[in-house]
Amino acid sequence: MPAIRAQPLAGLPEIRSGEDLAQLIVQAIADPAELEGAVVCVAHKVISKAEGAVVELAGVRATERALQIGREQDRDPRVVQVVLDESLEVLRSQRGVLITRTRHGFVCANAGVDASNAAAPDQLILLPRDPDRSARALRARLTELSGRRPAVLISDSFGRAWRHGQADVAIGLAGLHPLDDWRGREDSTGMRLQATWLAVADAAAGAADLARAKDSREPVVIVAGLERHLSEEDGPGAAALLRPLSEDLFR
């Protein structure tokens, strides 16, 4: 097997609303050939900023429910309100933790709403409205500008139910198979693999995150070596990684 390589892209400027992220990426890349067969992994915050998926706290009015959770959790009720606005369902509100299902269907803390790496202290960054669409658009624009057709992966860091710390997962995807399905195929000894179904895109998101420091301005990481998981078409996106409600054992 070829090696997997994750390399942060240096030299990107701060991303602002309305910015052409693809152009900034192509300008920052030394050799466009690096995009060939690569996965361009982008921390969602720069997508959210470029798309203006940002909320000014000053304009938020907390409902009774947000006020109550805010009191229980000793948190700014306006932040809680933004989390609720981004959520379909609250799964847990305990011990200062608010686990919800987002409008997209992601289960994570605070609906992915985040104040760190915001441009201003009274600003919250939301998840992109439709991260798969964002990934497809970025891929199309990268292809247009560079003449190469890399895959695009948009990531966020999610906590896990039974393990400490966060792991990056794919929330938007274009041109990379989200899953590698070995169920029913055979292993090296000829045994049928019963449950082997690899979340390739999430592992790629994790590898990209390993390559950057959290305080660095390196929101973009180029991952090479995943050629066998790439596709010419954009594919089903990160939405295909979501377990449907009917199979959820942990609501």
Place this chain on the structure above:
Amino acid sequence: MPAIRAQPLAGLPEIRSGEDLAQLIVQAIADPAELEGAVVCVAHKVISKAEGAVVELAGVRATERALQIGREQDRDPRVVQVVLDESLEVLRSQRGVLITRTRHGFVCANAGVDASNAAAPDQLILLPRDPDRSARALRARLTELSGRRPAVLISDSFGRAWRHGQADVAIGLAGLHPLDDWRGREDSTGMRLQATWLAVADAAAGAADLARAKDSREPVVIVAGLERHLSEEDGPGAAALLRPLSEDLFR
């Protein structure tokens, strides 16, 4: 930041009980310098096989509880019995899925008990008895044989509550910090990072898994570029990744 690189180790023979895995690894490596500053990531099955953490189904007698779950899930009750024997607690037994907390404290399907990649069809491979100890022992032996002191990571593929597919996580660890704690530190704009606490070892396990195909005999992957997360001492191990019961919101 330097690039992260994950390279499978080719040329390992099939691992049998009692085998000196460290010696096989050192023999398979072209240049021992590759071990310097590297993380040797090992799929747990070869550790389990080398340590004899294997159960012959023929010798298993199912209890009433295992018989009942076997009937409900249309599964061999002896397999269910082995899963129960490896578990402290059953979290869910629904829709053919048995989610338990293992003796080690891991929450996963079937207590990590697996028939694929077993040496024989009536054999089950268990998780290693004490994967952190296994990692420390392998690290010590690799150091002895190679004169280098790589970190060692033992991984398994776990399903996730709300997402399809499996992701590799660290179940045993020596010489690699399991977590990178940025809580209370500042991001690039000077904002305090409130929840940033990266599960470095799990991301490394995922990167290693990306580098190998499931049907290949490549249980060992060398991950380079994680020097800033390495430690001379073996450290707290993968046990430090486990969220304590008192913080578990999803039992």
